[in-house]
Amino acid sequence: MSVTTLPGRRPSPDDLLVLLAVARAGRYTAAATELGLNHTTIARRISALEDALGGRVLARGAAGWVLTPLGEHAITAAEGVERALGELAPDRPRLSGVVRLSATDGFSGFIASPAIVAVRREHPDVSLEIVSTTRRAAQQRVGVDLEVVVGRPHVHRAEAIHLADYALGLYASRDFLARSGIPASPAELAGAPLVYFIESMLQVDALDEARTPTREMVDAVSSTNVYVHVDATRSGAGFGLLPAFLADRHDDLVRLFPDEIDQHLPYWLVCRPEALRQPTALAFIEALRARIAAVEDQLLGRPRGAAEAAF
Incomplete structure (x- = not known):
C-alpha cells in the first residue's frame, strides 16, 4: 500500500531561506554561492518547498527566476525566519548581507558609494554590489534589490519613490x-x-x-x-x-x-516590495537619503x- 504525500505540510525553514536567497539573487547559481551549497541542492530545496506548499514558488522571467504569488506569500515567512535567526546572535553585527543596486554612473559614484560607507561603519558585514547603467526602470527586477533611474518610472508590482x-x-x-x-x-x-x-x-x-x-x-x-x-x-x-x-x-x-x-x-528609486522589508536594504535607503540631504546644494x-x- 502506497502513501501519497499531500501538499500543505509544514515547510522547512531551511527551504524558506533558500527561496529567499534565490528571490534576491534571481539565479540558482548565485544563491548557491551565497549559501555555500551547490546548484543541485538549491533545486532540490525549492522542489521540496513547492511540494510542501502545493504550488510553484518561482517562475522563469526574462532575466532569471521571479516569485509567483505563492512565492511572494512564502517570502514573508522566509524573512521572519531570517530575522529570528539574526536575533539568536546578539554578539554579531545586527545587519549583514548584500544590497544589489542598479543605478546611473553619477548616482553610483556620488551618492551610493558614500552611502554604503556610512552603513558599513556600523554594520561591516553589509556590502553593496552596483550594476552601473542608464536605462528605464526594468519591469522585472531580477538580480537586484534596488534601482535608481532618471525620470518618473512606470512599473508594475514595484514601489517607486522620488529621491x-x-x-x-x-x-x-x-x-x-x-x-x-x-x-x-x-x-x-x-x-x-x-x-x-x-x-x-x-x-x-x-x-x-x-x-x-x-x-x-x-x-x-x-x-x-x-x-x-x-x-x-x-x-x-x-x-x-x-x-x-x-x-x-x-x-x-x-x-x-x-x-x-x-x-x-529627478532621481527615482524603484524596488520590489519585499526589498522594503529587508533590514539591510532599509538601512541602505536611509543612508541614501542622508547622503542626498547632505549634498542637496551640490x-x-x-x-x-x-x-x-x-x-
Whole structure:
C-alpha cells in the first residue's frame, strides 16, 4: 500500500531561506554561492518547498527566476525566519548581507558609494554590489534589490519613490574657451561641439528631453558614461551638458548660461516590495537619503552666475 504525500505540510525553514536567497539573487547559481551549497541542492530545496506548499514558488522571467504569488506569500515567512535567526546572535553585527543596486554612473559614484560607507561603519558585514547603467526602470527586477533611474518610472508590482532632483548645465573648459571664444548667448551655440550621451542609444526620455536647449549643436564626443562626458569636456572636446554635482568640483570647468540652460531631472528609486522589508536594504535607503540631504546644494548646482563670475 502506497502513501501519497499531500501538499500543505509544514515547510522547512531551511527551504524558506533558500527561496529567499534565490528571490534576491534571481539565479540558482548565485544563491548557491551565497549559501555555500551547490546548484543541485538549491533545486532540490525549492522542489521540496513547492511540494510542501502545493504550488510553484518561482517562475522563469526574462532575466532569471521571479516569485509567483505563492512565492511572494512564502517570502514573508522566509524573512521572519531570517530575522529570528539574526536575533539568536546578539554578539554579531545586527545587519549583514548584500544590497544589489542598479543605478546611473553619477548616482553610483556620488551618492551610493558614500552611502554604503556610512552603513558599513556600523554594520561591516553589509556590502553593496552596483550594476552601473542608464536605462528605464526594468519591469522585472531580477538580480537586484534596488534601482535608481532618471525620470518618473512606470512599473508594475514595484514601489517607486522620488529621491531627489539634480541639475544639468552647460560647461566648457577654460582652455577651450580661451581658444574658441566665449559665446555671448545660447543662440551662438548652433553648430558648436557637444559632449553628451549617444542619442541613438539613449533610452531615458528625461535625459533626451534635457538636450532640448542644445539641439542645434553638433555631437563631438558621445558616451553612455557620464564620467566620460566630464573628462572629455575637461580635455577641451567641446561644450559638455553635465550634472552640476560632477562638473562644479572641477575648477577648470566653467558653467555657461546658467539662467537659460538649467535642466532639473529627478532621481527615482524603484524596488520590489519585499526589498522594503529587508533590514539591510532599509538601512541602505536611509543612508541614501542622508547622503542626498547632505549634498542637496551640490545636486542642484552652484548659485546662478557664480561660475561665469569666476571665469
